[in-house]
Amino acid sequence: MLKAVIYDLDDTLFPARSVPEEAARPMLTALREVLEGCGELKAARIADIMEQVWDRPLDEIARLHGLSAEVLDRLGGLFAGFRLNCELMPYPDIQIIEQVPGLRILVTTGFRRLQESKIECLGIAHYFDRIIVDALGEPERKGKQAIFREFLEACRLRPEEVVVLGDNPHSEIDAGNKLGIPTVQILRGRKQAAASASFHVEDLARFLRWLETRGMCPPSSPMSNGR
Numbered sequence: 001m002l003k004a005v006i007y008d009l010d011d012t013l014f015p016a017r018s019v020p021e022e023a024a025r026p027m028l029t030a031l032r033e034v035l036e037g038c039g040e041l042k043a044a045r046i047a048d049i050m051e052q053v054w055d056r057p058l059d060e061i062a063r064l065h066g067l068s069a070e071v072l073d074r075l076g077g078l079f080a081g082f083r084l085n086c087e088l089m090p091y092p093d094i095q096i097i098e099q100v101p102g103l104r105i106l107v108t109t110g111f112r113r114l115q116e117s118k119i120e121c122l123g124i125a126h127y128f129d130r131i132i133v134d135a136l137g138e139p140e141r142k143g144k145q146a147i148f149r150e151f152l153e154a155c156r157l158r159p160e161e162v163v164v165l166g167d168n169p170h171s172e173i174d175a176g177n178k179l180g181i182p183t184v185q186i187l188r189g190r191k192q193a194a195a196s197a198s199f200h201v202e203d204l205a206r207f208l209r210w211l212e213t214r215g216m217c218p219p220s221s222p223m224s225n226g227r
């Protein structure tokens, strides 16, 4: 039986690109200034990074583009100060997670103030038993794999009693796989299915159906005709 689900935040529970332009502008302007000012990057690469900043955590972007430690440091210093103060909306199916039995854990990678401000703006903290920020730029950062492992140990859970739900194959899906936790990739919008995820769903309703058909939670309705 299911004892816990570890949820990702960005593009799992809310569309990261839905942050209003005026709220994101100071952050994006400062990012562009650092990238243009560092003298390491061509314009096309800067444009790529400005696009990817919505879809991937900064450490992943840095790896992908070989950003120097110096640039990464400057970006870290810059992002560490940002928080959002605007209205954000979760995906409209958010309430379905109340029907999912067991502990609900939210683990999100990013800069602490920014991620915490997103959760505040979304008003979704009450859905979760625990919220953990895998905080970029903090010296004691553990990463998702260690966070998941410590959670299993602290709650004395076996990997098969837990499910990881997220969109990013290089982040939570990879971390879950390495610990033997079943991983479900949620494909919101135009996301590509990753072969590394154990399963794929389009939304939370299908996630719940998937748990039911695996016998991990009792059926919510005998007439349910989802997948």
Ligand SMILES: [Mg+2]
Pocket (backbone or CB within 6 Å): 008, 009, 010, 011, 012, 166, 167, 168
């Ligand atoms: Mg995500």
